[in-house]
Amino acid sequence: MFTITLITVGKLKEKFYISAAEEYEKRLKGLCQFNHITIQESRLPDNPSPAEISAGLDKEGEQILLKIPKGAWFCVLTPEGKQLSSEALAEKIAEIKISGKSNACFLIGSSFGISQQIKNKADFKLSMSPMTFPHHLARIMVLEQLYRAESIQAGSKYHK
Amino acid sequence: MFTITLITVGKLKEKFYISAAEEYEKRLKGLCQFNHITIQESRLPDNPSPAEISAGLDKEGEQILLKIPKGAWFCVLTPEGKQLSSEALAEKIAEIKISGKSNACFLIGSSFGISQQIKNKADFKLSMSPMTFPHHLARIMVLEQLYRAESIQAGSKYHK
Numbered sequence: 374m375f376t377i378t379l380i381t382v383g384k385l386k387e388k389f390y391i392s393a394a395e396e397y398e399k400r401l402k403g404l405c406q407f408n409h410i411t412i413q414e415s416r417l418p419d420n421p422s423p424a425e426i427s428a429g430l431d432k433e434g435e436q437i438l439l440k441i442p443k444g445a446w447f448c449v450l451t452p453e454g455k456q457l458s459s460e461a462l463a464e465k466i467a468e469i470k471i472s473g474k475s476n477a478c479f480l481i482g483s484s485f486g487i488s489q490q491i492k493n494k495a496d497f498k499l500s501m502s503p504m505t506f507p508h509h510l511a512r513i514m515v516l517e518q519l520y521r522a523e524s525i526q527a528g529s530k531y532h533k
Numbered sequence: 534m535f536t537i538t539l540i541t542v543g544k545l546k547e548k549f550y551i552s553a554a555e556e557y558e559k560r561l562k563g564l565c566q567f568n569h570i571t572i573q574e575s576r577l578p579d580n581p582s583p584a585e586i587s588a589g590l591d592k593e594g595e596q597i598l599l600k601i602p603k604g605a606w607f608c609v610l611t612p613e614g615k616q617l618s619s620e621a622l623a624e625k626i627a628e629i630k631i632s633g634k635s636n637a638c639f640l641i642g643s644s645f646g647i648s649q650q651i652k653n654k655a656d657f658k659l660s661m662s663p664m665t666f667p668h669h670l671a672r673i674m675v676l677e678q679l680y681r682a683e684s685i686q687a688g689s690k691y692h693k
Contacts, residue, residue: 389548389552458664501662504617518664
């Protein structure tokens with residue numbers, strides 16, 4: 374069975390986001406093997422300097438590197454990424470499956486983003502919107518899109 | 534005080550979406566006058582024909598027309614709309630305020646969209662993403678963006 378891994382940084386705090394994430398993860402698990410990995414968010418001072426932010430992202434990056442499954446197709450969510458429709462994302466995942474890869478890994482960074490080193494490792498950079506969403510809400514959006522992508526591939530009616 | 538009205542079609546069912554919407558509405562009310570109006574969703578058969586969908590959207594459209602505040606700047610959320618960054622949306626709302634309008638009205642349609650007649654009435658067509666999101670999740674995304682837009686204008690730290 375194809376495995377999708379979602380790596381996120383920092384714990385969800387709002388109860389409604391925790392419940393929404395649980396719901397979409399449950400649905401997703403009906404269509405593929407799904408793993409969610411949480412990386413600890415670096416603690417930064419209130420008004421961090423660029424150097425402090427960069428050091429924080431590098432520290433998160435070290436943890437992330439250890440968690441990307443071996444041989445996985447690796448996709449980072451980042452504002453400078455390419456936009457795809459839901460159908461195009463489903464097609465992309467279908468292509469990865471056809472190429473023989475057995476897993477795909479998606480990464481949502483912390484509120485300060487993702488280190489350049491990690492971005493350089495990505496097979497694909499994906500942007501959901503030119504708008505800035507809090508990374509907690511972005512997690513729900515990604516989970517919904519992954520569920521939608523798997524539904525499209527399974528030919529279910531959900532996505533219509 | 535500037536008034537923002539959000540018109541949506543159909544009630545939220547999932548508890549986590551209800552809680553998330555309440556939270557962002559509460560925050561938004563700290564920065565502007567905010568009204569939320571719910572229009573009844575047309576009941577359609579399981580596999581509706583294009584004519585049935587069109588009739589349903591027209592019926593919703595009649596209710597929507599009665600609810601758009603007089604003189605409001607009217608914006609519909611639709612996939613063929615223009616994409617804006619959060620900063621550009623904040624700027625757009627700031628411009629509306631400067632132009633002397635005292636209210637803006639945003640519309641999220643039902644799962645089948647928005648009738649052409651209503652789209653033609655819009656001052657602006659906005660797209661958040663080329664991806665398809667369920668309209669319930671889109672409501673949370675719009676509320677968050679409206680809160681973010683007001684925060685940017687208020688110079689608060691939220692949006693960073």
